[in-house]
Amino acid sequence: MTRQHLRTCHLFIFTLALIAMLASGGCRKRSPLEETGPSDSVANAYNATPYLLTIPEHFPVMTIPADNPLTVEGVTLGRRLFFDSRLSEGGPMAGHACASCHIPQQSFASPGGGSMLSVLPWVNLGWNQFFWLWGGRVSGTLEQVMLFEVRDFFQVDPAVLAQDTQYRRMFRAAFGTEEITQKRIAYALAQFARTLISANSKYDRWVRGEATLTPLEQQGMNIFFSERGDCFHCHTPPLFTDFLMHNIGLDSLPQGDDLGYFLVTGDSHDIGKFRTPTLRNLVFTSPYMHDGRFATLDEVINFYSEGIHRVPQLDPIFAHGGRTTPFTASEKAALKAFLLTLTDSSFVQSGSGRSLFPNPDARPNFLVPNH
């Protein structure tokens, strides 16, 4: 084979290879990643460790926004922020941390007092896409309500936190930058809140086939899930809330804070509407309703049995007249027994809260402004 032949052969091989490459590349379907090019999302801008959140089998899918993926560093930062009273320094809530009102031992809730609203629990918040706070002042995602808490409620000054070198390191680890902003604070809090999953009550264990309900609890469950009690339409399992606004007939003529969602929308149809609270961990979250008017579960059940006011805005589910007679004493006892099966003691004792609470036995001694 002469040099000329060799050159020709090599040129032929090269040409053939080029054609093959072009042909295979030409008809290959491009992956979406290739089409969009390298991602410029925050998630890929640094090497934060993905946080593997375990969603209980009988729970719904949780939507986590693409711009705030769960990371170990983000959750750790959020947990520290949650317990840090410097968050409120210089603002109207000076001296308080999130944990001052969302007390871990009380299922991340706390009672109000006087004319002050009680505090809704931080339980299973990762599934809420609808309304937040008793009066529905914020709607949307967990990130949106945390932005409200940081910007409007606490009025956080990021410069205060920036004085702490450990915080700067933690923000870099979580978000790839030492720059502390209200948005990043809110996003870290949202990440921490997503990890607060309560799913180990007796009811949950019953769903998983690991526990047996007593006959009384079973009777209560049947009332809860039938026309007789009709609790399930708003307190929908497994979260036992629908995150929506309802008027349940608490007042015949609501005034002041009792006007509820009306104070947000100004629409008379929204008078007396409040966000459905979860029924999980009721044993830790007394007193009940937005203003804590009922001290015990018995009072709550009595209200639903014979205390509902037939106001024009009363939710249709209540106004239908399907249950024309009050609960009997045994029905009330059964309902209460079932409601207590929603108690998840392991949640309030879990490491996500108690072990990191600076002073677990401390009780807050202050009033919480309505929000």
Next chain:
Amino acid sequence: MAIHAVATRKPLPPHILLLVLAFLFSTFSTTMLSCRKQEEILTEGDHRLPIWLSLSYHVDGDSLLFESIRYRNEAGNRYSVTRLQYYLSQFRFRIAGNPDKWYVIDTVFYCDGRRWLRQTFLLGKIPRFRYDQVCFFVGLPPEWNQHGRLPPTIENLQMMWPTPMGGGYHFLKLEGHFLARDTSTTPQGYALHLGTNVALVPICVSVHLVPNAFSRAYGLHLSMNIAEWFRNPHLYDLAEKGYIMGDTLRMQIIAENGRDVFTAEAMPSLPNW
């Protein structure tokens, strides 16, 4: 330099050269053949086009306004609507001129008239034909209406029909307030909830469906007339019973009324889709 480098290399043995050539040729031909196969699927095979569905709501021609007791039904009730959630399922498309040939999209779609006053979504893809009738269900056929059958989204969980009452899912939640008669002053609530297999609402509508030449997609618009739930064939008086969950007879009455709630039209253009 390059020529020099080639020239000074040790020449490849002829059998190696042949092997390399054979390998490259087989790679090339395989790749080209697979490309051709894809082309054939696109041009001659099962050529499907997307079909988009849009939904809107009205009461005898007036756009539905939630929370307002402004509508009147034939029984003399003045009523509002506060909630309208339902499932559409198992869309079936009849090929024009071929009454025995249907194309089925066996999927379930959750609809919420209040959350999305005009909801638009992709139904799926259907073969490229002309269609003259569309049938579907309000609700879920029995094979879908089983506890835990739908993905556990928040919406699906909120539509669950409690196991003590039969299990499965709500097909429809239509709720609101009403004044029983003109002289009434205090509104009452109604909650027309359909569920269990007896209350499935089969619907068939005539529509001339052809693909849009520009967007290469079908567009179908369904409009629900709320008033139809209360009339034809049964006059429904909310004052008699406004809450029907667990009342099989009344659920069947509402389900029969529901057969005419939708009208359909093809969307000649697909704005902003």
